[in-house]
Every structure is written in structure tokens, then in C-alpha cells.
Amino acid sequence: VQLQASGGGLVQPGGSLRLSCTASGFTSDYYAIGWFRQAPGKEREWVSCLSRADGNSYYADSVKGRFTISRGSIKDTTFQQMNSLEFEDTAVYYCAARHGFCSGYIAEVNWNYWGQGTQVTVSS
Secondary structure, eight states: OEEEEEOOEEEOTTOOEEEEEEEESOSSSOEEEEEEEEOTTSOOEEEEEEETTTOOEEEOTTTTTTEEEEEOSSTTEEEEEEOSOOGGGOEEEEEEEEESOOOSOOOGGGOOEEOOOEEEEEOO
């Protein structure tokens, strides 16, 4: 399985970006996609996850109401729409995948596959 993350960039506070994560190698939708981020000088933190089989999504409190993770119309693509971006959202964003479901925060060690990071910078 391979994951390809894209969509990062530079945006002003209050702006929006949409990240994409495309998976290759899964033979069914029985897997979950998670987004993590790592800001400079900080540990990587969980942001959101989506169980692709049932469409259930979960969010960290810091992004709830601003970020939306969803399945794309293109097979095995997952989006994270990020609205009302704040300076504190600046980080390298990573997508990860695990077999089965997610039901909220799951520790990094329990994610089976990782994509490369994509930089999101919120700056005026």
C-alpha cells in the first residue's frame, strides 16, 4: 500500500485549503484514513480520521467545525477540507492508513501506512 498526500500551500488566516490523500494497493474500502500534523518544534498530533467503509469521521477538538474529512469521488481518494485556517494550523500534514475502522484518536503506532508530508503554512 502506498499513500500520496497533496494539496498543501500558503494561505492567509481565515482562508481554506483542501488536502488529498490517494491510496493505492487496498483491495476494498475496509480501511481508515487519518490525518496527522507536525508543527515546528512540536510532536506530531492526530487531526482527523475517516472510516471509508461506513463514512464515519472523527476530529481533534482543535479542528472540529473547521476541518472536514471525506471520501472523494475518485476511487481511494480521501479529502480534508480545511476552512477558517489559523496561524496554529501551520504544520506538515501527513496522511496515514490502517486496516479496518477508526473511532477517534488512534496512536501512531497503530497506523499501518504513511504518506509523505505536505506543508501547510498559514501566514499574513
